Amino acid sequence: MDRTTRQAALWATVVAVPLTLIVALLVLLTIRPGDSAPAAEPSPTAPRPQSTTPVAMPAPELSTRAATVCRALLSRLPASIRDLHQRPVTEGPEQNAAYGDPAITVSCGVTMPAIPPTDLVYPLSRVCWHSADRQGATEWTTVDREVPVRVTVPKQYDQPGQWTIAFSDPVIAAVPSLKQIPTGCGP
Missing domain, CATH: 3.40.1000 (Protein Transport Mog1p; Chain A)
Structure with a gap:
């Protein structure tokens, strides 16, 4: 490999490695474990809990x-x-x-x-x-x-x-x- 090519490769490495580390650090800072999106409100069509206790209703005598x-x-x-x-x-x-x-x-x-x-x-x-x-x-x-x-x-x-x-x-x-x-x- 000639001297010019070797020098270009060295400069590319000197620039690429720190740039890669900076990008990785930014990604880690924006996506930290423990950060979560705010809880979504349940949709009006989502199933909701329902009571299973009996409903009080009168039962008049029928013919x-x-x-x-x-x-x-x-x-x-x-x-x-x-x-x-x-x-x-x-x-x-x-x-x-x-x-x-x-x-x-x-x-x-x-x-x-x-x-x-x-x-x-x-x-x-x-x-x-x-x-x-x-x-x-x-x-x-x-x-x-x-x-x-x-x-x-x-x-x-x-x-x-x-x-x-x-x-x-x-x-x-x-x-x-x-x-x-x-x-x-x-x-």
Whole structure:
């Protein structure tokens, strides 16, 4: 190797080695062990912990026909609605169901609500529902079924009607329609 080439190689080494050490030091300083990114907020769609304790629900005595219809309805309810899993209830598992925490509840065989003439009824997925705001929740009750079914959606859930729609198919499958339905429910 001639003298010029050797001198160039020496200068390249003299420049490259310190430069490499400086870059390595900068990388180590910016990526230190123990430094971590701030904890990410859970996404609204991420599963969240849910209570498994029974939900307190009353279970009024039902007529034989209503009890049969309610058992048929409860057998058709899904195990979960969106990310809310079904929970046990304190009374009447043959007529009541609960989902999530806070619990969205389903009660079969409830009293038919008195609907003021100015109130709206909502045909949601071929079932006619009446909505009433209660303290901390919205109650949706079927008004076109032989045995009324009530779905109670706590205020913590947005768009309570969308949660209620999830129960329309089981209601259609298990609870016969009334012959005369309220005005506003028909096609």
